[in-house]
Amino acid sequence: MVNRVAVTVEHYTPEDPLRAVDIYTPPDVQPTTPLMVFVHGGAWVSEDKADHADLGMAWAKLGMVVAIPNYKLSPRKYTKESIVHPSHCNDIAESIIYLEQTVGKGRQIYLSGHSAGAHIIMMLLIDPSYSILPLIKGAVGIDGIYDIKLLLRTFPSYISFITAAFGDDDEKYAECSPALIPVAFNIPPVLIVHSLEDTLVDYAQAQVMYDHLRPFAKVDIDISIKGDHAIMLKTPQLASLIATFINAKE
Numbered sequence: 001m002v003n004r005v006a007v008t009v010e011h012y013t014p015e016d017p018l019r020a021v022d023i024y025t026p027p028d029v030q031p032t033t034p035l036m037v038f039v040h041g042g043a044w045v046s047e048d049k050a051d052h053a054d055l056g057m058a059w060a061k062l063g064m065v066v067a068i069p070n071y072k073l074s075p076r077k078y079t080k081e082s083i084v085h086p087s088h089c090n091d092i093a094e095s096i097i098y099l100e101q102t103v104g105k106g107r108q109i110y111l112s113g114h115s116a117g118a119h120i121i122m123m124l125l126i127d128p129s130y131s132i133l134p135l136i137k138g139a140v141g142i143d144g145i146y147d148i149k150l151l152l153r154t155f156p157s158y159i160s161f162i163t164a165a166f167g168d169d170d171e172k173y174a175e176c177s178p179a180l181i182p183v184a185f186n187i188p189p190v191l192i193v194h195s196l197e198d199t200l201v202d203y204a205q206a207q208v209m210y211d212h213l214r215p216f217a218k219v220d221i222d223i224s225i226k227g228d229h230a231i232m233l234k235t236p237q238l239a240s241l242i243a244t245f246i247n248a249k250e
Helices: 049-060 087-101 116-126 148-154 156-166 170-176 203-213 236-249
Strands: 008-012 021-025 035-039 065-069 109-114 136-142 190-193 219-222
Touching: 008 049, 021 049, 021 087, 035 049, 035 087, 035 116, 049 065, 049 236, 065 087, 087 109, 087 116, 109 116, 109 236, 116 136, 136 236, 148 156, 148 170, 148 203, 156 170, 190 203, 190 236, 203 219
Parallel strands: 035 065, 035 109, 109 136, 136 190, 190 219
Antiparallel strands: 008 021, 021 065
16 A cells, blocks of 8 residues: 655646646655656556556656656547547656656656556657757666557457547558657667566567667666556556666666
């Protein structure tokens, strides 16, 4: 059970209420305490920042301000009017800019994301059109999805939520896969975390992202965290790994 006494929780609502953000602040916060922005997963169609309140509490207690933003989700059934990629990335990019101008002033900013959230943060690092790269000190992808066609070869039943999030033109899936997008510049340090006990996303996703980033970033893979896809995210071992990554980069 997470001790909730010492951490301060604030709720920020920018102009778009669907991009509301929860902020978890440690009791000994300083003006230079790093800010970790965590992007939730849920296959781009589900989950909410509130689902990760315990994560925000636990990570904040290890010495970081934690921001967990929402982003507009895709409906589970795709139509031509659906919210699809790059809407999710656009929302998180705007949230990062908002955070940098508010609670992030004077702080080093880090990104982390789980599953679909890891996809989003890697897209933000690799695609210069989002204009947030200069703000980011480092990033952690956690059991992420980085190559959509590779994922579908292993898990063909995932086509339903992939179509919901990216549309029905599979020729464009490569353009939406951060492990396949050419990188023309250096990016900040990246840690790719993957549990070998994950039954929903396989290790091939971590490996392909690692191989793609190696020429352009200091990138490491960690496979020490145990547990299935959702379980590993809640472990104290992962929280400790995140804190170590931040402390090493300060």
